[in-house]
Amino acid sequence: MTFTEAKERVETLAAELKQHNYNYYVLAQPTISDQDFDYKLKELAALEKQYPGLLDPNSPTQKVGGEITKEFQTVKHQWPMLSLGNTYNEQDLLDFDQRIQKAIGSNFEYVVELKFDGLSISLSYEDGKLVRGVTRGDGTKGDEVTNNIKTIHAIPHHLKPGNYPAEFEIRGEVFMHKKAFERLNQERLDNGEVTYANPRNFASGTVKLQDSAEVAKRPLDCFLYFFYAHKNQFKTHWESLQTVKTWGFPVCEHTALCSNIQEVLIFIKTWETERFKLSYDIDGIVLKVNSFEQQEELGFTAKSPRWAISYKYKAASAETILESVGYQVGRTGAVTPVAHLKPVLLAGTTVKRATLHNANEIARLDLYEGDTVFVEKGGEIIPKITGVNLDKRTPDLKPVEYASNCPRCGTELVRKEGEAAYYCPNDEGCPPQIVGKIQHFIGRKAMNIDGLGDETIENFYKRGFLHHISDLYELHQHIDELRTLERFGEKSITNMVRGIERSKEMPFEKVLFGLGIRFVGETVARKLARYFKTIEALQHASFTDLILVDEIGDRIAESLIEYFTVPQHLEQIEKLKKAGLQFAIKEEVNELQSEKLAGKSFIISGVFEKFSREELKQKIEQNGGKILGSISAKLDYLVAGENMGPAKLEKAQKLNIPIISEQELVGMIEG
Structure with a gap:
């Protein structure tokens, strides 16, 4: 390879790896396997070693990886959060062991730990109190996500009295089961x-959410595995783990x-086989020299x-036959292709099906029915x-053609611009x-109908009792027919009727979520309900009105x-109103203070330093002010916090319209 060719290859590899780093650490949506990433990184490192003049200080080989997101305060790590060298074969481990022996002799031990597939985190404690949680970021600086x-729940906020330093850091991994x-x-x-x-991406995406109330709804877990202090009281890593x-x-x-x-x-x-029995993912094993003194001698x-x-x-992989492609239809109409495979043993279980995600994935793989495929x-x-x-592809095989009609009702599928999935309308x-x-409507997070x-x-x-959600409130008309059903006795009927009646008391945000509107999840439904107050106001909101609501984008x-x-949707809402469901927020009466x-x-x-938006809203109303639903010439003040939407501004x-801060609002009240 000439110098010019090497230069072009180095630039290409560097650009690819930086993008993959961004996808992995910032977007939490990796587009390449860890193994492929490591091979590219090693190729780049070899070229930089062969041609030292091509080594850039900002090369991916010189950085841990990752970027700092703009949503959180950036914090510099007291001790850099470095990444570990990776290997996929035993010989590299034997070579690593030989290097250790050459440097410090043969009198040493290893601590071996599972390598969790999650998000690295550093926790700072002062006088036994958790004061800061910071992501790894680029290794030097990270995002504060305290x-x-x-x-x-696994992370203690306050430690019981003990023999720990006044200040220390402990590091580990946040993950999802x-x-x-x-x-x-x-x-x-x-x-x-x-x-x-995968769970790693979900955990990473959750930790980086702006709303900690939403984070609390997602069950995250954590293992901690390294202790830092200015004066380390431990002699070995093993001793520190047992003590913490x-x-x-x-x-x-x-x-x-x-x-x-x-x-x-x-x-x-x-653990190559035992890992599949764990409730969480691991992608390897970490070995560390046990003695802190020897660690210091070996350096970085x-x-x-x-x-x-x-x-x-x-990754556990196997080869098998793609027998056919089937399609699943979800409640929102999204059609998901599924590969039906000749059964094959993979990671301790027999695999008969595999996800194909969408039409783009089928095209990318260039699948033919009857192909011999690699399953991972x-x-x-x-x-x-x-x-x-x-x-192993034979001439008689034909390409997989994505379904053009719904496999359940025959309706022609549609695909909207910018979306990966096809939908049955x-x-x-x-x-x-x-x-x-x-x-979905009867579910715990929506109407929570017992029985x-x-x-x-x-x-x-199937029996014709239900065709719309509004039919639930007509089931009492079929009591005699219900009594004839197997395993549906008098007690079951009583519980069902009572559960349906109680659902009429569920608040507007639950009803809105229960309607099952595409892209309107639990959080979005709550924000919309609190912003517009009534279904009528939401129904008549314009596109501009809608995107002024926090977290409501173009797609929603x-x-x-x-x-x-859709006339049928409006008809359903009217029927549910007549049945007695809540389609307006019951405003709490605030005691007037001034x-x-x-x-x-x-x-x-936006996001505020001292008060939540709800607390500020309450303060305004308690002092005679009024909260409006949208910005217009009638508005007197916009109270602006951090990260407010650009459209509102x-x-x-x-x-x-005067734009005031949290402090200025408090000053108006107190002054």
């Missing part, structure tokens, strides 16, 4: 939202002290410690097809959509407008 970290991931991802799918590829456990920190039980590399290799071999490279290395397991189960919960063995006549909508379950809804639909606004243009803001109107937008500026 409020979000405090929602993780597989079952929680499956449940939450299914909820996103049901809501028509983009799903996460007694202080109340979550430390993984699957950790071992090894006296030599052979014991390390036995540990690695054991620019990017990683010389006293530690990670061994990564290759790594960080993914559901197996996926990663490629085709073209050497026949939401009033497609069986899985009808059943799915009613099942009805998913199987019962499906049974009632368009979906809402489209929903309210008239200082009387005659003044306000809108609150621009409209307020055009109308010359």
Whole structure:
């Protein structure tokens, strides 16, 4: 390779790796496997070593990876959060062991730990109190996510009295258990939202949410595995792990002290298969020299410690036959392709199906029915097809053609610009959509109707009792027929009727969520209900009105407008109103404390330092002020916090509306 060719290759690799770093650390949506990333990184490092003049200080080989998001305060790490060198073969581990022996002799031990597939976090404690939680970021600086970290039950906010330093840091990994991931991802799918590829991405995306109340709803967990203090009271890493456990920190039980590399290799071999029995994902094993003194002697490279290395397991993979492609229809009409495979043993289980995500994925893989395909189960919960063995493709095979019509009702599928999925638009006549909508409506997070379950809804639909959600409130007319059903006795009927009657008291935001409008999840429904107050106001809101609401973007606004243009949807809302459901917010009566803001109107937008938006709203109303739903010439003040929407700011500026801070508002009240 000439110098010019090497230069071009280095620039290409650097650009690719920087983008992959951004996808992984910032967007939490990786587009390349860890193994492929590491191979590219090694190729770049080899070229930079061969041609030193091509080494750039900003090269991915010189950085840990990641960027700082703009939503959080940036904090510099007291001790850099370096990444570990990776390997996928035992010989590299033996070579690593030889390097250690050459540097410090043979009198040392290893601590071996599971390598969790999550988000690295650093926690700072002062006098036993959690004061700061910071992500790894670029290794030198990270995002402060303290409020979000405090929602993780495993992490102590205050330590019991003990022999710990006045100030210290402890580091670890935030992750999500597989079952929680499956449940939450299914909820996103049901809501028509983009799903996460694996638990690691879901955990990362959750930690970086702006609203800690939303973080608290997602069950995150944490293992901690490294202790830092200016004066370390421990002699070994093993001793520190055993002690911090007694202080109340979550430390993984699957950790071992090894006296030599052979014991390390036995540990690695054991967990190559045992890892599939864990409730969470791991992607490898980490080994560290145990003695802190020896760690200090071995030191660091620019990017990683010389006293530690990670061994990564290759993703479990198998080869099998793609027998056919089927399609599933969700309650929002999204059509998901599923590969039906010749059964094959993979990661300890027999795999018969694999996800294909969407039409783009089928095209990318260039799939033919009858192909021999590679199936992988790594960080993914559901197996996926990663490629085709073209050497085994025969001339008689035909390309997979994506379905043009709904597999359940025959309606022609549609695909909106900018969306990956095809949809069945026949939401009033497609069986899985009808059943799915009613099942969603009765669910715990929507109307929470006791006495009805998913199987019962499906049974009632098949028998003609239910076709719309409003039919639930007519079920009392079919009591005699219900009594004839198997396993549906008098007690079941009584519970059902009572549950349906109680649902009429559920607040507007729950009813709105229960309607099952595409992209309107639980959080969006709550924001819309609180902003517009009534279904009528929401129904008549313009596109501009909708996007002025926090977290409501173009896609949600368009979906809402489209929903309210369908006559059948409006008819359903009218029937539900007549049944007695809540389609307006019951405003709490605030006790008036003063008239200082009387005659003044306000809108609150952004994130504030001392008060939440709800608290500021309450203060305004308690002092005679009025909260408006949208910006207009009638507005007196826009109370602006951090990260407020640009559309609101621009409209307020055009109308010359005074923009005041949190402090100025408090001054108006107190002054």
